[in-house]
Amino acid sequence: MNLRELSDLLGLSQTTVSRALNGYPEVKEATRIRVAEAALAHNYQPNTRAKSLATGRTMSIGHVIPLSNQHEMVNLVFSDFIAGAGEAYAREGYDMRVSVVDDSQEAAAYERLANTGTVDGVIVHGPLVNDARIPLLQKLGLPFVVHGRSSNCPTPYSWLDVNNRSAFLRATDFLLDLGHTRIALINGFEQMDFAMRRRAGYADALSARGVALDPSLTHAFEMTEPFGYAKTAQMLDADNPPTAVIASSLIPAMGVRRAVEERGLVVGKDVSIICFDDALSYLPNGEGSPIFTATRSSVRNAGRRCGEMLMDQIAGRTTGPVHELWEAELVVGGSTGPAPTR
Amino acid sequence: MNLRELSDLLGLSQTTVSRALNGYPEVKEATRIRVAEAALAHNYQPNTRAKSLATGRTMSIGHVIPLSNQHEMVNLVFSDFIAGAGEAYAREGYDMRVSVVDDSQEAAAYERLANTGTVDGVIVHGPLVNDARIPLLQKLGLPFVVHGRSSNCPTPYSWLDVNNRSAFLRATDFLLDLGHTRIALINGFEQMDFAMRRRAGYADALSARGVALDPSLTHAFEMTEPFGYAKTAQMLDADNPPTAVIASSLIPAMGVRRAVEERGLVVGKDVSIICFDDALSYLPNGEGSPIFTATRSSVRNAGRRCGEMLMDQIAGRTTGPVHELWEAELVVGGSTGPAPTR
DNA sequence: ACATTCATCCAAAGCGCTTTGAAAAACGAT
DNA sequence: ATCGTTTTTCAAAGCGCTTTGGATGAATGT
Numbered sequence: 001m002n003l004r005e006l007s008d009l010l011g012l013s014q015t016t017v018s019r020a021l022n023g024y025p026e027v028k029e030a031t032r033i034r035v036a037e038a039a040l041a042h043n044y045q046p047n048t049r050a051k052s053l054a055t056g057r058t059m060s061i062g063h064v065i066p067l068s069n070q071h072e073m074v075n076l077v078f079s080d081f082i083a084g085a086g087e088a089y090a091r092e093g094y095d096m097r098v099s100v101v102d103d104s105q106e107a108a109a110y111e112r113l114a115n116t117g118t119v120d121g122v123i124v125h126g127p128l129v130n131d132a133r134i135p136l137l138q139k140l141g142l143p144f145v146v147h148g149r150s151s152n153c154p155t156p157y158s159w160l161d162v163n164n165r166s167a168f169l170r171a172t173d174f175l176l177d178l179g180h181t182r183i184a185l186i187n188g189f190e191q192m193d194f195a196m197r198r199r200a201g202y203a204d205a206l207s208a209r210g211v212a213l214d215p216s217l218t219h220a221f222e223m224t225e226p227f228g229y230a231k232t233a234q235m236l237d238a239d240n241p242p243t244a245v246i247a248s249s250l251i252p253a254m255g256v257r258r259a260v261e262e263r264g265l266v267v268g269k270d271v272s273i274i275c276f277d278d279a280l281s282y283l284p285n286g287e288g289s290p291i292f293t294a295t296r297s298s299v300r301n302a303g304r305r306c307g308e309m310l311m312d313q314i315a316g317r318t319t320g321p322v323h324e325l326w327e328a329e330l331v332v333g334g335s336t337g338p339a340p341t342r
Numbered sequence: 343m344n345l346r347e348l349s350d351l352l353g354l355s356q357t358t359v360s361r362a363l364n365g366y367p368e369v370k371e372a373t374r375i376r377v378a379e380a381a382l383a384h385n386y387q388p389n390t391r392a393k394s395l396a397t398g399r400t401m402s403i404g405h406v407i408p409l410s411n412q413h414e415m416v417n418l419v420f421s422d423f424i425a426g427a428g429e430a431y432a433r434e435g436y437d438m439r440v441s442v443v444d445d446s447q448e449a450a451a452y453e454r455l456a457n458t459g460t461v462d463g464v465i466v467h468g469p470l471v472n473d474a475r476i477p478l479l480q481k482l483g484l485p486f487v488v489h490g491r492s493s494n495c496p497t498p499y500s501w502l503d504v505n506n507r508s509a510f511l512r513a514t515d516f517l518l519d520l521g522h523t524r525i526a527l528i529n530g531f532e533q534m535d536f537a538m539r540r541r542a543g544y545a546d547a548l549s550a551r552g553v554a555l556d557p558s559l560t561h562a563f564e565m566t567e568p569f570g571y572a573k574t575a576q577m578l579d580a581d582n583p584p585t586a587v588i589a590s591s592l593i594p595a596m597g598v599r600r601a602v603e604e605r606g607l608v609v610g611k612d613v614s615i616i617c618f619d620d621a622l623s624y625l626p627n628g629e630g631s632p633i634f635t636a637t638r639s640s641v642r643n644a645g646r647r648c649g650e651m652l653m654d655q656i657a658g659r660t661t662g663p664v665h666e667l668w669e670a671e672l673v674v675g676g677s678t679g680p681a682p683t684r
Numbered sequence: 685a686c687a688t689t690c691a692t693c694c695a696a697a698g699c700g701c702t703t704t705g706a707a708a709a710a711c712g713a714t
Numbered sequence: 715a716t717c718g719t720t721t722t723t724c725a726a727a728g729c730g731c732t733t734t735g736g737a738t739g740a741a742t743g744t
Contacts, residue, residue: 002700002701003700003701003702004700004701012723012724013723013724013725014700014701014702014724014725015702015703015704015723015724015725015726016722016723016724018701018702018703019702019703019723022702026721026722026723027721027722027723028721028722028723031722031723043453043457045454045457045458046458046700046701047395047458047459047699047700047701048400048458048459048460049391049394049395049398049400049459049460049699049700049701050395050699050700050701050702050729051700051701051702052391052394052395052701052729053389053391053392053394053395053699053700053701053702053729053730053731054700054701054702054703054728054729055701055702055729056391056729058390058391060439065425065428067425067428067429075421075624076418076421076624076625078421079417079418079420079421082440082442083407083409083442085442086407086409086440086441086442087409087442089442090441090442090443090444095439095440095441095442096439096440096441096442097402097437097438097439097440098424098428098437098438098439098440099428099432099437099438100424100425100427100428100429100431100432100437100438101432102432111385112387115385115386115387116387116388116389116390117389117390117391118390118391222624223624224624224625224626225596225625225626225633226626226628226629226633230629251624251625254567254596257600258599258633261603282417282418282564282565282566282593283418283566283567283593284566284567284568286568287568287572291567291568291600344730344731345730345731345732346730346731354693354694355693355694355695356694356695356730356731356732357693357694357695357696357732357733358692358693358694360731360732360733361693361732361733364732367691368691368692368693369691369692369693370691370692370693373692373693388730388731389729389730389731391729391730391731392699392729392730392731392732393730393731393732394699394731395698395699395700395701395729395730395731395732396698396699396730396731396732396733397699397731397732398699459700
């Protein structure tokens with residue numbers, strides 16, 4: 001059933017039927033009802049492709065996921081982010097268009113989305129300290145919102161970020177307050193903006209208390225369980241081991257815990273662990289009481305809000321760049337305790 | 343730059359330019375080259391919306407993700423599946439359109455996709471033992487491939503599945519061979535087809551050896567770390583505790599391990615653990631040597647293959663339902679050992 | 685020389701919707 | 715009745731592509 005068939009059936013023009021269904025005022029209430037009922041009865045739903053062509057709007061938001069052979073960017077937060085974003089999209093009749101591309105093709109993918117008019121806007125994931133995507137999108141004139149920030153970007157753009165620096169500063173302070181001074185950092189890749197900021201927070205907290213930063217205690221790599229395990233094992237087996245570890249997420253934190261327990265040490269007593277918790281729905285930090293002491297901020301809420309911000313921008317409800325900086329919540333769990341006295 | 347502008351520029355008709363770019367034979371090689379060069383020089387890329395309307399093809403595949411308040415369906419395998427599928431899509435110029443919908447709206451979402459011609463086909467995720475989506479999609483005439491199977495579906499359809507029954511049968515056999523008889527099962531929800539089959543494999547293996555199935559050792563719930571932990575803790579603290587646990591994935595297996603180690607027991611000695619490993623890129627089962635003994639099958643490869651199967655179906659390269667049943671690989675890690683003698 | 689084929693190109697129709705500009709109908713006021 | 719105004723409806727022109735059904739001219743055959 002298409003528009004012409006429906007309008008023929010009703011003895012009305014396509015114009016009137018279209019207007020009736022799209023809520024335009026210049027149509028009699030009685031006919032509007034008649035049209036609505038007929039549309040329902042015959043299960044008429046306008047063809048998306050035709051509608052897009054006529055309106056110039058696709059009602060879809062692009063997400064470009066670069067896939068590299070080196071390391072994985074399809075990271076664990078992605079599915080929760082899109083769950084949140086998708087929820088926001090659904091409320092306004094949008095949905096999301098995901099392109100998986102080889103990372104060498106990333107710029108080309110954004111150009112294609114812009115030139116071919118496939119999406120109304122895009123979300124930028126995992127911004128780097130230096131990120132070429134932001135100037136590119138600005139040049140292309142495609143609306144976008146960045147989940148995170150890119151420190152070295154000179155021009156303003158819309159973003160939503162967690163205050164990663166503050167989160168790690170507070171986590172480090174928390175451990176310092178407990179008497180720890182040998183505090184390790186298991187970070188993500190530090191070309192990622194969030195990881196760079198987390199390191200800054202960690203370093204600032206140490207320096208504020210006059211604790212020298214020991215490079216042998218800081219590691220940056222893929223945020224996996226085996227990495228958390230391997231680096232912790234290595235540090236614990238070395239001279240002057242750390243009494244506390246800050247991990248970039250729950251996943252490496254589990255590896256940290258495995259290394260600690262494997263050595264017969266007790267988490268929260270011999271070695272304290274704090275991590276960043278993205279509050280992933282399928283990876284809860286315990287039920288009720290948290291397993292790990294953590295700085296927490298829901299990536300799902302971030303997805304929802306980023307989606308809203310982008311749709312606001314597309315609809316012209318906001319003009320100019322908009323920023324939101326969210327503070328992570330510090331939740332105290334069973335994985336931290338006073339520094340052991342030697 | 344659109345087609346008309348480009349053709350005006352070249353002094354050719356839109357027909358010829360379109361044909362030149364789409365590789366039709368009725369255009370002189372010299373003009374084809376001239377057109378291709380002009381298109382490149384002026385960065386012409388055909389408008390997706392117009393192309394879709396004209397061809398009736400959207401070059402996109404739908405993925406409907408139901409979101410429920412009860413429990414999470416945006417599960418941990420999703421992002422790896424779409425990484426694989428997206429890779430396949432990209433090779434043929436498709437991309438994926440993801441709709442997140444309230445689970446009460448799931449049927450309506452498929453109807454909308456079909457009626458509005460928004461996608462060329464869909465992938466069905468997480469099929470249930472009784473799944474209404476399959477007959478619905480057949481009625482709607484929308485091409486689809488199921489990742490998994492739905493046991494009670496009477497009509498044939500295309501699917502790709504891991505042999506879950508065999509995987510859990512072999513895992514259980516492996517433990518029985520090591521002398522275990524108190525073998526617990528930490529399963530996913532058993533209305534899910536894969537979970538039902540896994541239980542069947544587990545039960546069959548026990549019954550073949552004349553080991554009675556103890557209901558207090560089988561649990562089915564959300565596949566989270568805290569669930570693995572809580573159920574294992576409960577079983578270990580009860581009379582006649584299990585000496586081995588089979589977990590539905592790496593995530594609950596980590597909870598199992600936590601409960602074991604928290605009690606001062608040693609994994610692979612006091613308690614053996616086997617799990618199903620979806621070979622998620624961000625959650626590797628160790629580097630090199632596996633941490634957990636596991637039955638492994640890559641969900642990413644499954645995504646890639648499902649995408650290919652669906653595109654083959656849409657392109658008419660296959661006719662009629664196609665099936666693939668993959669055997670999981672049994673990898674022996676450090677988490678299993680002979681049953682302790684009491 | 686002419687008819688016939690073939691290669692190459694084009695004008696125009698169509699995909700199914702929205703939207704512009706105008707007409708028809710209904711209404712109220714004279 | 716008549717005129718102006720408002721409400722309601724419609725025909726037709728896009729949106730930017732693909733594709734059908736010729737047209738044109740060159741090449742071939744007799």
